[in-house]
Amino acid sequence: MPATLTVVVPCYNERDNVAPMVAALDKALAGITWEVVFVDDDSPDGTAAAARALASQDSRVRCIKRAGRRGLSSAVIEGALSSSAEYVAVIDGDMQHDETRLPLMLDAVRNGADMAVGSRHVQGGDASGLSSPLRVRLSETGIKLAQMMTRTSVSDPMSGFFLLRQELFEQLAGRLTGQGFKILLDLILAAPRRLNIAEIPYKFRPRAAGESKLDVLVLAQFAGLLIDKALHGLVPLRFISFALVGGVGVLINLAVLQLARAAGLEFTAAQTLGTIIAMVANFQLNNQLTYRAQRLKGTRAWRGLVLFLLVCSLGAYANIGIARALYAENGHGLASGAAGAAVGVVWNYAVSATLVWRLR
Ligand code: GDD
Numbered sequence: 001m002p003a004t005l006t007v008v009v010p011c012y013n014e015r016d017n018v019a020p021m022v023a024a025l026d027k028a029l030a031g032i033t034w035e036v037v038f039v040d041d042d043s044p045d046g047t048a049a050a051a052r053a054l055a056s057q058d059s060r061v062r063c064i065k066r067a068g069r070r071g072l073s074s075a076v077i078e079g080a081l082s083s084s085a086e087y088v089a090v091i092d093g094d095m096q097h098d099e100t101r102l103p104l105m106l107d108a109v110r111n112g113a114d115m116a117v118g119s120r121h122v123q124g125g126d127a128s129g130l131s132s133p134l135r136v137r138l139s140e141t142g143i144k145l146a147q148m149m150t151r152t153s154v155s156d157p158m159s160g161f162f163l164l165r166q167e168l169f170e171q172l173a174g175r176l177t178g179q180g181f182k183i184l185l186d187l188i189l190a191a192p193r194r195l196n197i198a199e200i201p202y203k204f205r206p207r208a209a210g211e212s213k214l215d216v217l218v219l220a221q222f223a224g225l226l227i228d229k230a231l232h233g234l235v236p237l238r239f240i241s242f243a244l245v246g247g248v249g250v251l252i253n254l255a256v257l258q259l260a261r262a263a264g265l266e267f268t269a270a271q272t273l274g275t276i277i278a279m280v281a282n283f284q285l286n287n288q289l290t291y292r293a294q295r296l297k298g299t300r301a302w303r304g305l306v307l308f309l310l311v312c313s314l315g316a317y318a319n320i321g322i323a324r325a326l327y328a329e330n331g332h333g334l335a336s337g338a339a340g341a342a343v344g345v346v347w348n349y350a351v352s353a354t355l356v357w358r359l360r
């Protein structure tokens with residue numbers, strides 16, 4: 001019988017939790033035809049092998065193994081898109097979520113909710129499984145921030161435990177950032193209309209085995225997601241990153257200027273050298289950070305560098321021209337300079353995004 005419900009389990013180094021998870025699902029989902037998909041990012045502990053060993057005995061178990069990639073959200077997306085079932089549920093692979101709530105969640109969606117979310121913060125829920133007071137604070141702050149900035153009333157928008165129609169997931173999939181841990185928040189924000197969300201209380205349990213993968217990078221990605229939404233996607237995250245890199249470039253420029261002058265170079269030559277070095281450094285930084293996902297390599301990188309230098313030179317030319325014209329008109333040096341610089345950075349960003357790092 002084909003499955004009605006696909007349970008997607010993102011996992012990284014969860015080998016010892018795989019078999020208990022299947023056993024727990026088997027118990028919790030009696031009466032429902034289900035399958036489970038473990039989405040593993042080539043964990044060194046052999047999680048995928050453990051899942052496949054079970055899959056060879058039980059056709060309800062599948063495993064997607066991804067090579068050279070990491071990420072909770074993107075793993076969930078791949079697992080959910082691999083499903084042909086009518087409903088998809090997402091649950092952590094470390095037994096922290098309470099799988100016995102799944103039938104209730106399925107009922108809620110069958111009865112008209114767009115999504116059922118397992119919540120630690122509604123009556124009957126419990127977040128005591130968080131591993132430390134620091135995690136409790138982080139979690140509370142994150143929830144408040146997320147609620148404020150996204151105007152969602154969901155009590156646990158950071159939950160990684162939810163269920164929805166596969167069709168709805170597929171509709172939203174193209175708009176997801178796929179970054180970091182916050183796949184539920186990402187889904188809520190991607191929806192063109194307000195989703196009707198049923199919250200099902202559950203008790204967040206302590207981790208069964210292994211350790212948490214939440215780290216500083218995950219928090220940075222979360223901050224990025226919130227900044228992006230706070231600006232209503234109007235200011236692309238890429239632009240913010242590009243502008244920050246530009247700020248670093250200014251510092252490099254000034255540092256080189258000082259050093260070169262100290263070494264005896266005259267001002268114009270020292271400033272020219274500083275500018276060129278800053279632009280090359282900016283190219284490198286943008287290529288590594290801002291455009292990480294489409295990084296230029298080999299000869300493409302050299303061609304990109306030359307183009308980038310050209311684009312930025314034109315940007316500088318426009319910057320100076322505009323600042324000079326404004327200054328002649330109103331005599332306000334700082335404001336004129338700032339306006340020129342703003343035009344310059346927008347120009348550099350827009351043109352380099354389309355010419356230098358255009359999506360292949
Ligand atoms: N495939 C894959 N790739 N899975 C991952 C990755 C990854 O890069 N990183 C983490 N996972 C899996 C873990 O193996 C685990 O099954 C699940 O995602 C959650 O990761 P944990 O490391 O256990 O996260 P946590 O317990 O700190 O965070 C949980 O609580 C948060 C709310 O406080 C998760 O449920 C989050 O989704 C939730 O937002």
Ligand code: MN
Pocket residue numbers: 092094096207212
């Ligand atoms: Mn966990």
